[in-house]
Amino acid sequence: MPLFFRKRKPSEDSKKRLEYQLCLSKEAGADDILDISACELTEIPASAFSICKVLQKKVFILHGNELRSLVPKGCSITSLATLKVLDLHENKLTSLPDDIGQLKSLQVLNVEKNHIKTMPDSIGELRLLQTLNVKGNGLRQLPSSMGQMSSLRTLDLSENMVKELPKALANIRTLECLTLDAAQMSFPPASVCSAGTEVIQRFLCTELGLEYCPPSQYLLPVLESDGSVQTDCVDGQEVAWQSKFQDYEKRKEQKQQEKLEFERRLEEEQREHTQLFLLNNSRKEDILLSVKQEQERLEQGVTQQQRVLDAERQRVLSQIRLAENSISSRISCMLLENKRQKKSTEFLQALEEDRIRMEHLTAITQEEANSLRKREIAAAMQKMLSEGYSMQLLQEACETRRQSLVTETCRSLESLDKKFDQVLSLQQLDKTKAIAHILQEEEMQKAAFEALQLQRDSMHGFIRNQIRLIEDELMQLTKLEVKRRNLDTENLQEVLADQRAALTDLLQQLLKQKDQREVELREVLAEMELKSDSTQQNYWMIQYQRLLDAKPLSLRMQEAGVEEDLVSLLCKLSAQHYLPVMAHHRITSEALRHMTASDLSKLGICEVGVQKALLNWARERVSAPPQEASKAFPQEEEAGPSQPSAPLPSPSPPTSPELAVTATAPEMDESPGTSECVVCMEKEPQVIFLSCGHVCCCQVCSDALQTCPLCRGDIVQRVRLYRN
Secondary structure, eight states: OOSOOOOOOOOHHHHHHHHHHHHHHHSTTOOSEEEOOSSOOSSOOHHHHHHHHHHTOSEEEOTTSOOSOSSOTTOOGGGGTTOSEEEOOSSOOOOOOTTGGGOTTOOEEEOOSSOOOOOOGGGGGOTTOOEEEOTTSOOOOOOGGGGGOTTOOEEEOOSSOOOBOOGGGGGOTTOOEEEOOGGGOOBSOHHHHTTOHHHHHHHHHHHHTOOOOOTHHHHHHHHHTTTOOOOOOOTTOHHHHHHHHHHHHHHHHHHHHHHHHHHHHHHHHHHHHHHHHHHHHHHHHHHHHHHHHHHHHHHHHHHHHHHHHHHHHHHHHHHHHHHHHHHHHHHHHHHHHHHHHHHHHHHHHHHHHHHHHHHHHHHHTHHHHHHHHHHHHHHHHHHHHHHHHHHHHHHHHHHHHHHHHHHOTTOOHHHHHHHHHHHHHHHHHHHHHHHHHTTTOHHHHHHHHHHHHHHHOHHHHHHHHHHHHHHHHHHHHHHHHHHHHHTTOOTTHHHHHHHHHHHHHHHHHHHHHHHHHHHHHHHHHHHHHHHSOTTOSSHHHHHHHHHHTOSOHHHHHHHHTSOHHHHHHHHHTTOGGGHHHHHHTTOOHHHHHTOOHHHHHHHTOOOHHHHHHHHHHHHHHHHSOHHHHHHHSOOOOOOSSOOOOSSOOOOOOOOOGGGOOOOOSOOOOOOTTSSSOTTTSSSOOOEEEETTOOOOBOHHHHHTOSBOTTTOOBOOEEEEOOOO
């Protein structure tokens, strides 16, 4: 079934017929008839009104069209004032114009088979109207003004819904034929209506108190005087009627003589007219021949154009059918989707009921869950503090032990064991005190939060990882340099020295950044402490729990689906904070290859260095072989826990390429003498000398040195290596 309908246009034959009739009516010698019937018109052309007005047409035939109104916009009914016959049957008229009474010369009006429901009151002004046909309409009543139609002879009201006739119809003395549906009439009764026109007129005259006169007494004056009937007859005065009849006989004889004289003159004029007509016919045949030739040429062109239009229409119809089929398929899909949505709605309602029931059950146990949660947080904080404190005590014990080994090398092992036991006992006591007061002291909670903050801060973890990589690099360079000196080779010494100097400078920068980051975190902690409400309970415990629950499970699951190489690249660029963005938009290396910097900016990746690195990595991954692409970005050591998203406003890590450190020194196999302190030859190297960058001494031996044992350079700073 098509979804759209277009307004039906008149056919080509109808257009041709209309043009032909309009042209024919304008020709010289044309009769007084304008026939534009069966032209599929929805309104009368304005040109037809002009023709009727200028050429004073007498007959206007419009039947078999689709007219809805008699007078179009911009036209006046006075243009039809010369009409005597107006044929409008088989149209779609719903009413006649209110000013139809201006057609004073109208004698025949045919509006059969239309949709007219009411007749205008001005219909009574048509004093010369002799025939009125309103058969097959929707009339329910007639206006009383119809009684003024003094020349009406035939009136057809059949196939309407008229049940009562106006009494004023008795004033129409010339009415000879009245056709109506007698079975449905209520006034006059059906018995009267079925008896004929004369009985109906007698009944109406009786109702008005008038004497009935047959139409023949009024008909001759009407015919002779074009319908002008004298309405001042006096009932019961026979003398007046006889005198009038004698006058009528005299006028009739006079008219007969005038008629004979007129016929004689008419015969002479007809002879002249016949000669002119023959001459006109010869000219008309020549004109018609030329018109016919032109018509044939036009018809050929129209036929050719019609073929083109038919082909175009077929193509458009095929496209419309395809569009309708696609729309039908879409509608069916929408209906199926609507059914699925209804099922999903029912399922969601069931889930909502279950959720409400679960919330009711959860509300009952909420208080107990809160208390258990608080205990778990306290236990986690206790564990964190105990581990940090134990590590600090161990470091202090190790430092004390190393100092005691330097200052008191002659003490026995028993004294060292006793001191160590004392340290352990002190540690145990301190641990017990910390566990006892951790839930009550806000300072302890703050210390635990600060420790967890340092541990989970991505910037701090990134700097630690970079420092660890540089330390490993410096150790490898130092081993390589010691090995080359043992082998008495001087090759690549300058290269190693340049690399070591560069790594040393970078290590100093990272140490400064680490200290600066710790200062920033302490400032953030101080700001949080100022913002915290003094009356709020367990403030630091709540912040600790927020750090633990910073990243939701769904986000962690999405991040787990990101490519490992892409995650490694983000870690290398210190841009782990963009990992949730990449996971949420499901960005892969293939997608990155087709993206630009503006696309990354729209996703929220605004740092220029990170954008260029990601785009270059995607292109190199496509162009490089699989093995080389896997080696392009070696995996670093795993950093600390994921970066917290609340409540700390951590700044974005630097994206400078100088901080992306990778191992550049050649790997060395462990051999005797390359991983030992160059002073005592017993322990592993544990200290980095700055600013030379050598890793060649243990902690104990480095305390007594002022210059580097390898390069004899002054020691500006010592950096202790911590191994997990």
